[in-house]
Amino acid sequence: MELIDSYGRRINYLRLSVTDRCNLRCSYCMPAEGIPKLQHGEMLSYEDLYRVACESVALGIEKIRVTGGEPLVRKGLVQFIGRLADIPGLKELVLTTNGLLLGELAIPLRQAGAQRLNISLDSLKPETFARITRGGDLRKVVDGIAAAEEAGFPPVKINMVVMKGINDDELLDFAALTIHKPYTVRFIEYMPTLRDKGWNSQCMAGSEILERIGRHYPLLPLVGNEMAGPSRNFKIRGSAGAIGIITPISGHFCDSCNRIRVTASGLLRGCLFADNGVDLKPLLHGADNGPLRETLRRIVTGKPGRHHLAEDETAHGSVAMSQIGG
Numbered sequence: 001m002e003l004i005d006s007y008g009r010r011i012n013y014l015r016l017s018v019t020d021r022c023n024l025r026c027s028y029c030m031p032a033e034g035i036p037k038l039q040h041g042e043m044l045s046y047e048d049l050y051r052v053a054c055e056s057v058a059l060g061i062e063k064i065r066v067t068g069g070e071p072l073v074r075k076g077l078v079q080f081i082g083r084l085a086d087i088p089g090l091k092e093l094v095l096t097t098n099g100l101l102l103g104e105l106a107i108p109l110r111q112a113g114a115q116r117l118n119i120s121l122d123s124l125k126p127e128t129f130a131r132i133t134r135g136g137d138l139r140k141v142v143d144g145i146a147a148a149e150e151a152g153f154p155p156v157k158i159n160m161v162v163m164k165g166i167n168d169d170e171l172l173d174f175a176a177l178t179i180h181k182p183y184t185v186r187f188i189e190y191m192p193t194l195r196d197k198g199w200n201s202q203c204m205a206g207s208e209i210l211e212r213i214g215r216h217y218p219l220l221p222l223v224g225n226e227m228a229g230p231s232r233n234f235k236i237r238g239s240a241g242a243i244g245i246i247t248p249i250s251g252h253f254c255d256s257c258n259r260i261r262v263t264a265s266g267l268l269r270g271c272l273f274a275d276n277g278v279d280l281k282p283l284l285h286g287a288d289n290g291p292l293r294e295t296l297r298r299i300v301t302g303k304p305g306r307h308h309l310a311e312d313e314t315a316h317g318s319v320a321m322s323q324i325g326g
């Protein structure tokens, strides 16, 4: 079965947020005081998340990315991953994490069936990392990346949100990481999710990022695959890894959008920047999966063609990425 939206895009990728909680407070993602936490009953149970995942796969979803908040802080995650891994028809089961807890969880997650990890890391300098994350310990992320390698995960993808004047002096250091290590480092344009007045002056266009790196390291373009996310990838000649660029602002990739999202509170969203979502909780009370399926289909059909942030930055509500899952 296939899910095709009204623009002819094939939707095969579900981003499933399992929690709104996080052990960091990244400045581009959350306000300093954090966000009001969901109460226990407001969060979807693992049973409900599993049911949503199964129905989505039955309809045509082939890839699930577990995200958050920080997915690794939710108790019982390893068992949940194990259940997802057994869903017939699911081809890719992957996670996005800040890596802090991988020291303990990399091996169990791998054994449970997680296939790949994307790890957020915005600075290689301990003080800058602590400033961006409001107190995070860089060492733990570095150890987490090593733990992922030791657990047998394929080389990780590292996500770096580029912020002018904050970490743009580290572009070459991040690029150089890929020379000897098989990581893919993805440079991401800062998105204005918090209605942060300063975002525009901090957002560096992907073209400038590539130009700055390309001046030192000539970059060869790589081709993507059908299940891939929005990254355009390159390689420094002779390097072990790759470099990616994610340009939601300067060059949106909505024409090839292949995804829907479920937030930790059970809102099904057709777009990262959709005004709101459809609450799945009432549909999960009974045993009949019909209404859930219908709603999944409806959200796919009604998916917007694109976001309009570049023309109108007020075109979306103020949303913390931690609530949606990025």
Ligand SMILES: Nc1nc2c(ncn2[C@@H]2O[C@H](COP(=O)(O)OP(=O)(O)OP(=O)(O)O)[C@@H](O)[C@H]2O)c(=O)[nH]1
Binding pocket: 065, 067, 096, 118, 157, 159, 188, 227, 228, 229, 230, 231, 246, 248, 257, 259, 272, 325, 326
């Ligand atoms: N605007 C926009 N940004 C997205 C979308 N999906 C992911 N991103 C952003 O891209 C960055 C990387 O996201 P990841 O969680 O690593 O997921 P991915 O890029 O789909 O990962 P791969 O499947 O490994 O390519 C984050 O900043 C996300 O917020 C999307 O649909 N729209």
Ligand SMILES: C[S@@+](CC[C@H](N)C(=O)[O-])C[C@H]1O[C@@H](n2cnc3c(N)ncnc32)[C@H](O)[C@@H]1O
Binding pocket: 022, 028, 029, 067, 068, 069, 070, 071, 096, 097, 098, 118, 119, 120, 159, 160, 161, 188, 189, 190, 191, 192, 193, 194, 321, 322, 325, 326
């Ligand atoms: C919301 S986080 C959730 C998963 C996990 N806690 C992590 O940080 O990897 C998912 C992704 O969204 C990205 N993100 C959050 N806010 C962003 C923003 N304002 N602009 C661009 N990317 C953002 C993060 O860098 C991360 O790669």
Ligand code: SF4
Binding pocket: 022, 023, 024, 025, 026, 029, 030, 068, 069, 070, 098, 120, 321, 322
């Ligand atoms: S980007 Fe990830 S690690 Fe940072 S505050 Fe948001 S959810 Fe937490």
Ligand code: SF4
Binding pocket: 252, 253, 254, 257, 258, 259, 270, 271, 272, 273, 304, 305, 306, 307
């Ligand atoms: S902004 Fe919306 S339509 Fe564009 S790629 Fe992201 S989720 Fe898809």
